[in-house]
Amino acid sequence: MNFYKFSLLAILLFLNSCSYDQDDKLSAVLDISTVEVIRSDSDLYDNIKDITNDEDRPDESIACIDFIYPLTLFIFDDTDAYVSTNFIVNDEQFSTLLDNLDIDYSISISFPIKGTLESGEELIITTKEELKVAIGNCLNEEELVECNAFIQSCALKIGYSYNCENPYLGGYFYENDGFTTLSVGEELLFGSWSPLIIEDELHINISLINAAEIGEFFNFDWKVTYLDENSLLLTNDNRELVLHRRCDTDFEDCGNFIFEECELIEDEGISEFILDDYSECIYDTLELDDEFPIVFYNTIEDAQLETNAILSNDVYNNIDVNQTVYVRINEIPEVDDNGEAIEFYVVMITLASISCN
8 A cells, every 4th residue: 555655646747747847848949930920919819709708798899709728838937938828729728828827927729720600611821921811801791791780780870970960860870781761751762882992991982862962961881880789980081981880660750850839920030949848859869768868958157157058848939040059968978089078069959940831
């Protein structure tokens, strides 16, 4: 029995010694300058994380490419010294390792590695650059598929831009396999729009047929940015177009910011308005929850200084036939281009006195 224990202890010590010897030798010979390093603060590192996250976090995943395991991963610390060798056997292990890696550390993958595209095609990647290209192509393909699905799923309602004037607020697009209709007021226009990738950026090219002045506003190649899961920001030079995906059946109830009431006396151009009646449509068009306070003012100066507010639940008589009223929305949960909190926005609505005879 004693001989057995001694033999087992000797074997364990030998194996442990071999393990340390192997790590020491690897540490001695593995110079970071001899491998292709992927820094943990790089876009490529984040993209690799997204590939491994397809089961746990589908909202942050890259689904069109998968790694074929096993693969070998080397880790280096913030001084570029070798730390460890890791044998990765599945997405979960890979994702956990990447999520927990120190922000100043780096990794190196032992190439070649194998991947499988969503089509089932297998590819062999032999360098970091090939990996970047493969992921870039995959992302471009995935963005196009997602954008096509986005614009075809429901109506896209033209939203309010805080930076650019849009005379077609409240209009909406319908898209079906590249054939597009735009409804603006009483007009129904036809055309097409096509998502495409230009220099690794998502674009939508809009082309409306015989649209005259409306076409001059919309017919451009627009760069696309997702504001959230239901909203797109389209930009072209200094132009800006906001589109909100609306799958509800009553999205047409609220259009632009022109609110009409009948004249009290024919041809005098004076009507009675209850401003609170328009709050629901203001929230709807701005895609805001009704928890944000809104206050009405006669001038932009009053709105900025929060003075002389209009009592929104009382009868208000307009002064001009088409009168501008300024609406201040407080406690906006956004930041400006400098990262500073935006405390409020001011938007303009029009009170229109119309003849109902």
